[in-house]
Amino acid sequence: MKVLVGLSGGVDSAVAAYLLKKQGYDVTCCFMRNWDSFANNDIAGNPTIKDDTCPQEQDYLDALAVANHLDLPLQRVDFIEEYWDNVFKTFLSEYEKGRTPNPDILCNKYIKFDSFFEYAMKQGFDKVATGHYASNAEENGFTYLTRAKDQNKDQTYFLCQVEKSKIAKTIFPLAHLEKPEIRQIAAELNLESVATKKDSTGICFIGERNFRQFLSNYLPSKDGDIVDVNTSKVIARHVGVLYYTIGQRKGLNIDHEKGPWFVVGKDVVKNILYVCRTDQRDLLYSDSCIVKGINWILPSLEEIPTKCTCKFRYRQKDQDIEIERLDDTSVLVKYPQTIASVTEGQEAVFYDGDKCIGGGVIEEVFKDGKNLNQLIMETANGYRG
Numbered sequence: 316m317k318v319l320v321g322l323s324g325g326v327d328s329a330v331a332a333y334l335l336k337k338q339g340y341d342v343t344c345c346f347m348r349n350w351d352s353f354a355n356n357d358i359a360g361n362p363t364i365k366d367d368t369c370p371q372e373q374d375y376l377d378a379l380a381v382a383n384h385l386d387l388p389l390q391r392v393d394f395i396e397e398y399w400d401n402v403f404k405t406f407l408s409e410y411e412k413g414r415t416p417n418p419d420i421l422c423n424k425y426i427k428f429d430s431f432f433e434y435a436m437k438q439g440f441d442k443v444a445t446g447h448y449a450s451n452a453e454e455n456g457f458t459y460l461t462r463a464k465d466q467n468k469d470q471t472y473f474l475c476q477v478e479k480s481k482i483a484k485t486i487f488p489l490a491h492l493e494k495p496e497i498r499q500i501a502a503e504l505n506l507e508s509v510a511t512k513k514d515s516t517g518i519c520f521i522g523e524r525n526f527r528q529f530l531s532n533y534l535p536s537k538d539g540d541i542v543d544v545n546t547s548k549v550i551a552r553h554v555g556v557l558y559y560t561i562g563q564r565k566g567l568n569i570d571h572e573k574g575p576w577f578v579v580g581k582d583v584v585k586n587i588l589y590v591c592r593t594d595q596r597d598l599l600y601s602d603s604c605i606v607k608g609i610n611w612i613l614p615s616l617e618e619i620p621t622k623c624t625c626k627f628r629y630r631q632k633d634q635d636i637e638i639e640r641l642d643d644t645s646v647l648v649k650y651p652q653t654i655a656s657v658t659e660g661q662e663a664v665f666y667d668g669d670k671c672i673g674g675g676v677i678e679e680v681f682k683d684g685k686n687l688n689q690l691i692m693e694t695a696n697g698y699r700g
Contacts, residue, residue: 316340316442317341317440317441317442318341318342318343318441319345319435319438319443319444320332320342320344320446321345321347321431321443322346322378322389323515324346324374324376324378324508324509325374325377325446325509325512325515326498326510327446327497327514328446329381329509330492330497330500330506331444331487331489332344332385335486335488344378344382344388345391345435346374346378346379346389346390346391347426348371348391348393348394349393349395349422349426350371350395350521352369355395355399356532356533357524359528360526360529361524361529362523363522376508381509394431398425398520401421401425402418402520406418407533407534410530410557411534411583413557414660414661415560415658415659417661418518418521420473420475420674421519423474423476426520428478428485441484442485443484444485444487446489447470447474447487448468448470448490449463449469450462450490451483457613458479458483459482460477460479464490464492465489465494468494471664471671472671475612475662475665475673475674476610479612498510527555527558534557536554537555537586538552538555539552539555539556539585539588540553540586541587541588541590542588543589543592544580544694545592550572550576551567551568551569551571553567553588556583556588557581557583559578559581560578561581561656561658562599562655562658563577564578567590573592574592574593576590576592576593577599578590579691580688580691580692582692589691589695598682598687598691599655600654601657602649602651602653602654602681603648603650603682604648604663604677604678604680605677605678605681606648606663606674606676606677607675607678609674610644610673611644612671612673619638619640619646619672621638621639622636622637626664627656627657627658627663628662634650635651636648636650638665653682657677657680658677658680659678660677661676661677662677663675663676663677
């Protein structure tokens with residue numbers, strides 16, 4: 316079986332390539348370059364902009380060293396335009412609306428499992444493989460997306476928007492391994508370029524950035540008032556309402572009023588950032604939300620459960636929920652326990668035990684039947700700007 320494995324220049328994909336070869340697959344590696352800092356005006360907030368070798372090129376050199384060491388062919392493809400059009404434009408558009416998108420989910424949907432996947436199929440490969448911490452399992456002729464053994468690293472949350480037909484044509488070689496085992500394998504193989512390399516962090520395919528400065532390259536900052544939502548008192552100034560997230564506590568620079576303070580709401584039109592104190596966080600909590608654009612990883616819509624669990628953000632513990640279908644890709648999600656910081660624009664990902672059965676974007680958040688944003692505006696009604 317011919318398999319094209321995405322080789323990123325990190326330890327996970329390197330060990331994935333090794334395991335595929337060991338298991339007898341006909342393996343070809345492929346490095347994807349999806350971001351060009353100079354072409355994309357990625358200047359402010361970029362700590363490596365003056366380096367002799369950009370991080371993407373260094374990743375390619377590390378991937379090449381791995382491929383050579385494993386005696387595997389390496390292809391190189393550019394999806395810079397596709398990344399800009401399908402991932403980054405959406406990313407910026409969501410931030411302009413005051414929402415908080417998840418670029419990793421967009422990357423998997425549009426790049427790794429669209430551009431890269433289609434490239435592999437056109438090249439005659441039978442399957443693709445990645446270094447994700449995830450698994451898949453066939454049951455009654457259907458391939459489900461399932462959690463990895465390493466629960467601390469499990470990445471099914473980020474794969475929730477991958478089409479079910481593509482899950483069936485993907486191999487996850489790291490499914491039954493934990494991170495320390497993977498680093499040990501890399502060390503034993505003398506994969507010096509990646510064995511001790513730090514895990515990639517930051518924005519998918521872009522990397523570490525000073526986030527506010529990075530966004531200022533594309534969404535100019537506009538300072539405005541920070542308002543105590545409960546007293547309508549202006550207590551500080553923000554540097555741009557788009558740069559903050561619901562539930563954020565650090566980086567507010569409110570040093571003359573007793574806190575800590577949390578971001579509870581944003582008025583993008585009036586450029587107001589609403590905050591509350593720790594003991595007044597009721598408006599951070601909700602009991603239901605509407606989720607749209609759901610990609611179901613199930614044999615049929617009839618198998619959508621009425622009760623399951625959900626993650627409203629990565630690393631969150633599974634939350635018990637009830638689902639009320641509104642249409643084929645939209646649901647009302649109810650949670651008996653109130654949950655903090657369920658945020659518009661982020662992803663709600665559904666699980667049935669170890670199966671990740673899909674996910675979609677949180678469009679509206681409610682408390683006691685009222686839109687939470689509306690409640691915040693009503694609470695802050697005394698502030699006139």
